[in-house]
Amino acid sequence: MGSVKAELLRLWKWPATWVLIGVWLVMTLTFGYVFNYLALNGGTNARGASQQQLISAMQPENVGAAVVRGLPMFGGAIILVLAALAVGSGYGWGTWKTTLTAGPRRVSAMAGTLGALAVIVVLLVALTFVVNLGAAITVASLEGWDWNLPGIGVLKPLAASLLIAAMWTGFGVFLGVITKGPALSVGLGLMWAIVTENLLRGVGSLLGPVEDLTKILPGGSAGNLAGAVGGSGAPGVLNDLSGTTAALFLVGYIVVFVGAATALKVRRDLV
Amino acid sequence: MIVTTEKLTKRYGDRAVVDEVSLSVRRGEVYGFLGPNGAGKTTTIRMLLGLVKPTSGSARVLGKAPGTPEALLKVGSLIEGPGFYPYLSGRDNLRVHAARRGVDKTHVEAALEQVDLAGAANEKFRRYSLGMKQRLGVAAALLGQPELLILDEPTNGLDPAGMADMRDLVRALAAQGQTVLLSSHLLGEVEEICDRVGVISQGRLVAESTVEQLRGDTVLLIRADPIEKAHVLIEGSSLHGDVLHVRETDAGSLVRTLVHADVDVQEVRPLRRTLEEVFLEMTGVA
Ligand SMILES: Nc1ncnc2c1ncn2[C@@H]1O[C@H](COP(=O)(O)OP(=O)(O)O)[C@@H](O)[C@H]1O
Numbered sequence: 001m002g003s004v005k006a007e008l009l010r011l012w013k014w015p016a017t018w019v020l021i022g023v024w025l026v027m028t029l030t031f032g033y034v035f036n037y038l039a040l041n042g043g044t045n046a047r048g049a050s051q052q053q054l055i056s057a058m059q060p061e062n063v064g065a066a067v068v069r070g071l072p073m074f075g076g077a078i079i080l081v082l083a084a085l086a087v088g089s090g091y092g093w094g095t096w097k098t099t100l101t102a103g104p105r106r107v108s109a110m111a112g113t114l115g116a117l118a119v120i121v122v123l124l125v126a127l128t129f130v131v132n133l134g135a136a137i138t139v140a141s142l143e144g145w146d147w148n149l150p151g152i153g154v155l156k157p158l159a160a161s162l163l164i165a166a167m168w169t170g171f172g173v174f175l176g177v178i179t180k181g182p183a184l185s186v187g188l189g190l191m192w193a194i195v196t197e198n199l200l201r202g203v204g205s206l207l208g209p210v211e212d213l214t215k216i217l218p219g220g221s222a223g224n225l226a227g228a229v230g231g232s233g234a235p236g237v238l239n240d241l242s243g244t245t246a247a248l249f250l251v252g253y254i255v256v257f258v259g260a261a262t263a264l265k266v267r268r269d270l271v
Numbered sequence: 272m273i274v275t276t277e278k279l280t281k282r283y284g285d286r287a288v289v290d291e292v293s294l295s296v297r298r299g300e301v302y303g304f305l306g307p308n309g310a311g312k313t314t315t316i317r318m319l320l321g322l323v324k325p326t327s328g329s330a331r332v333l334g335k336a337p338g339t340p341e342a343l344l345k346v347g348s349l350i351e352g353p354g355f356y357p358y359l360s361g362r363d364n365l366r367v368h369a370a371r372r373g374v375d376k377t378h379v380e381a382a383l384e385q386v387d388l389a390g391a392a393n394e395k396f397r398r399y400s401l402g403m404k405q406r407l408g409v410a411a412a413l414l415g416q417p418e419l420l421i422l423d424e425p426t427n428g429l430d431p432a433g434m435a436d437m438r439d440l441v442r443a444l445a446a447q448g449q450t451v452l453l454s455s456h457l458l459g460e461v462e463e464i465c466d467r468v469g470v471i472s473q474g475r476l477v478a479e480s481t482v483e484q485l486r487g488d489t490v491l492l493i494r495a496d497p498i499e500k501a502h503v504l505i506e507g508s509s510l511h512g513d514v515l516h517v518r519e520t521d522a523g524s525l526v527r528t529l530v531h532a533d534v535d536v537q538e539v540r541p542l543r544r545t546l547e548e549v550f551l552e553m554t555g556v557a
């Protein structure tokens with residue numbers, strides 16, 4: 001499909017794509033391995049994690065959990081920023097105008113953007129997996145542990161990672177379309193992913209209904225799915241819902257975000 | 272007909288920004304869409320491309336509904352400035368556009384040549400001058416050999432040299448038989464290039480005709496002595512100070528009449544209203 005090819009071409013050559021992916025990979029390495037490795041080798045270990053927990057978290061076998069636990073909050077925020085920028089900047093640059101007058105129907109143009117973003121996000125998750133596995137193997141070798149490659153069970157946290165990443169992508173696309181610009185969509189998205197849901201969780205400990213709500217908000221659902229497939233020890237990871245329930249909520253959010261963004265894109269005048 | 276509109280109207284709030292515009296663009300012509308800033312040119316063009324939905328009325332582009340793939344694939348457009356990715360080179364921007372249009376990327380080089388950007392094809396769009404940006408916009412519009420080229424004020428913001436380049440480019444395309452809808456707020460521009468013009472003012476199409484028709488009949492100016500005698504002799508003439516104006520094309524017979532009546536004829540010349548005067552008169556922006 002021409003629209004996917006076109007979008008992929010421009011996202012691939014966009015420095016922001018690689019800067020955001022790079023920032024994420026550095027973050028996941030730093031928090032997942034560098035700090036844990038230092039803690040293991042004489043740090044103060046303020047989080048109170050036992051030696052055994054640190055070793056387990058860094059085992060190559062458990063790389064699936066290491067990938068998924070970063071995505072509900074920080075990884076999600078980065079993916080959201082990428083999607084919101086990819087869609088929102090087109091309004092200021094006037095590229096939506098060029099896109100929508102090129103030929104394909106608006107639905108196809110939108111599908112092109114979504115398809116290309118999907119490719120980029122799958123790549124981001126795959127790179128996260130590869131980089132984390134590399135780091136885990138390095139640490140295991142340095143420490144002289146007996147280690148194993150992850151088994152087939154790693155597919156579950158990876159699938160969960162993709163679902164979580166897809167939800168944040170849809171959220172970003174939705175914000176980009178609704179605000180018709182990069183700045184507001186990124187601002188609102190970051191605010192939501194990093195601040196709002198956490199504040200609500202804080203309030204939730206005082207008010208029961210709010211607590212129930214926070215479990216099923218976008219970030220909450222993502223955190224619960226990550227928790228259900230073995231993620232732990234990262235901000236945003238929760239253990240309040242079953243994996244199936246959390247996954248169903250995420251699918252629901254994807255449908256709503258992508259559906260609303262597409263409907264709006266198809267109907268709204270572009271001026 | 273390549274484009275026809277029937278009482279095309281767009282309202283924002285209770286203001287009709289485009290008000291029952293019925294225009295038509297014929298195959299092979301350069302149609303000048305002329306009007307002062309804010310007249311509704313861009314809004315009309317947006318409706319022809321399906322970017323904006325009309326409040327009422329209708330339009331057909333190549334016999335198809337605006338904004339459908341059938342219409343869009345045969346139309347190349349540059350609306351209110353070029354929209355490209357600033358971080359991509361000119362060539363990559365055209366490749367992206369070619370992919371969207373389903374045009375093979377080999378056509379990109381020809382389009383770059385056509386607008387004289389082959390030498391700057393690898394430079395980032397962000398670094399282009401305004402004139403280069405506009406020319407890249409035209410190159411993108413040309414991809415896929417469209418039957419209709421819509422250029423919305425392509426000289427806007429350009430320096431005189433850039434404007435001349437853009438006009439030459441449009442003229443060259445027209446010479447190849449390309450149908451062009453060219454909007455402008457500059458009369459001189461459409462006067463030079465266009466076959467027919469539609470004049471829009473405050474959302475209404477106030478005239479649509481050839482440039483010649485728009486200018487009106489030729490009026491002759493006559494300076495003679497004694498002028499009063501000439502005024503009596505020439506039927507339908509009007510006295511303006513010490514000269515006569517008369518709607519007449521046969522200067523020879525006029526002069527003969529005057530000379531036979533012993534009137535000294537000092538000057539006879541066609542008095543053509545400039546399009547500028549016609550334009551100002553019609554749009555009321557004096
Ligand atoms: N989205 C919009 N909302 C409200 N008014 C608009 C909108 N778009 C254009 N206008 C108004 O419509 C008028 C015509 O605009 P436009 O079609 O851009 O004129 P032109 O291209 O002839 O300069 C202007 O007064 C402009 O302010």
Ligand SMILES: [Mg+2]
Binds near residue numbers: 309313351423424
């Ligand atoms: Mg305009």
